[in-house]
Amino acid sequence: MADYTVKDFSPAAWLLLPAAMVSGAIAGVALGGGWVWLGIAELPLLALVDTALGPDHRPRAxxxxxxxxxxLVLQLPLVAALWCVFAWRVGPAAAGLQSADWVGxxxxxxFVTAYGALPASHELGHRDDVFRRKVGNLLDTFLLAPYGVLSHNHVHHLxxxxxxxxETARRGQSVYSFMIYMGWNRHLESWRVEAARLRRMGYSxxxxxxxxxxxxxxxxxxxxAVAAIAGGRGVGLAVLVSxxxxxxxxxxxxxxxxxxxxxxxxxxxxxHAWNHLYPLTRGGMFEITTHSQHHMDIDVRYWNLTPLPDAPQMPSAWLCLLMALLPPLWLRVMRPRLADWDQQHAVGAEQSLARQANAAAGWSQPVAETT
Structure with missing residues (x-):
């Protein structure tokens, strides 16, 4: 077991990155023209810089x-402001957009709604007080998942x-298949959890x-609110964004x-979790990717989560988002990692489950870990 006590710390300043991401997208949308691509352009930039910086296993300052x-709470007004500027851009300011600009x-x-809202809402969704949980709930609303915390807390963590x-992708499953699978089933799980709660209380x-x-x-x-600014077209585009x-x-x-x-x-x-211990990943996602300890103790606040280098490791989460878009590349990276996980981490019945998962994916032969 590694010694996790070190003299220096991972800077707290990295935690300003989520606010910077949303602020950059707001500026891009407000400027119009080619600048509207700034938000989505943040992804390859983050992946490149994060990978270049290398792993960061230090505790948070x-x-x-x-x-x-x-x-965390600051993300709500920022995401709301992004949507206001978006509605203005597709409504009163639409004349300044060219054809490709609409796509950007x-x-x-x-993209910025997803990663400006999700990491903060995830952390807030694990809190006990009404105010913080409500802020998380409002952030999830922009993601078309205002009750997603029900599935996450009562199904995923168990x-x-x-x-x-x-929320667990199977071996061989592409990210495109998983997007539909998780997007729909997380809603179903949340509906079932809430229905069971209401029945226990004697309600329909x-x-x-x-x-x-x-x-x-x-x-x-x-x-x-979007309709009041941008009309019916704005509503349709807002739903598409969500x-x-x-x-x-x-x-x-x-x-x-x-x-x-x-x-x-x-x-x-x-x-039982992959960890992405890179500086822009950890800061930009409020330590959600310091994932092993989070699952072992959900009561630990994000700034106190301990990076565990001995836990299963992944590249930068920003890089993983890009690699997943290319399934052959994803499999090239993941099959050796899973082969190592099967041999070095899986215990007892997990080894049999792993063999069954490999067979279901059509992976007849294990792939050796590469350096």
Whole structure:
């Protein structure tokens, strides 16, 4: 086991990256023209710089809890501002857009909505107080998943790496297939969790008390605000942005548990999640990719999560998002990693489950780890 006590720390300044990402996209949309591509252009830039910087296994620099929470909450007004500028651009300012600009505008807004909202909403969704959970819920609303925390907290954290978990990609499954699979099944899981909660309270699953109906109402209010600025065209594009953002965020889940196996209801250990321990990944995603300890103890706040170099490792999460778009490249990277996981990490029944997963994927022969 490695010694994780070191004299220096990973700078807290990296945690300003999510706000910088959204701010950059706001500026690009406001400037118009080719600048509307700035948001989506952040992805390859982040992947390149993050990979060049190399792994960062240092603990996070000490951070005051109130400031760490402020960084999370700040994402809500920033994402809301992005949507306001987007609505203005596709409405009153649409004359300044050329044909290709519409594509860049939608892709940029979707990508930055996904990764400007998801990491913060994920952390806030694990909190107990009403205010922080509500901020997380409002962030998820832009992602067309205002009740996604129900599935994440009550299904994923119990069933990770098993066949019943919508957030665990199977071996051989492409990111495109997984996007549809997770996007739809996470909604179904949330509806079932909420229906069960209401039944325990003696209410109908169709009751107005349902978090599902509140979520739909919140999203309807967002669309009404867009309509007031940009009309019907703006509403249609806003829905497209939300759908694309929802699909884009599934790519992160794809790389965090891809191909891993676990016996249902068994204890979660550090080898049950992939970790992306790179500086722009950790800071830009509020340490969501310091993933092993998060699953072993969900009560640890993001700035106190401990990087575990002995846990299964992945490249930069930003790079993984790009590699996943090319399935042959993804398999070239992942099959050796999974072969190593099967040999070095899987224990007991997990080894049998891994062999079954390989057979289901059509992987007749293991692939040796490459250097």
């Amino acid at each position: 000490p951070l005051a809890g109130w400031f760490a929470d402020l960084l 505008l939608v892709l940029s807004t979707a 069933a990770l790496d098993t066949l019943v978990d919508a 699953p169709w009751s107005w008390r349902s978090a599902v109906w509140r979520g739909f109402a919140q999203y309807a209010l967002v669309l009404m 759908v694309l953002a929802l699909l884009m965020l599934t790519a992160l889940s794809y790389s965090q548990h891809y191909g891993l196996t676990r016996l249902p209801e068994s204890t979660v250990h550090m080898h």
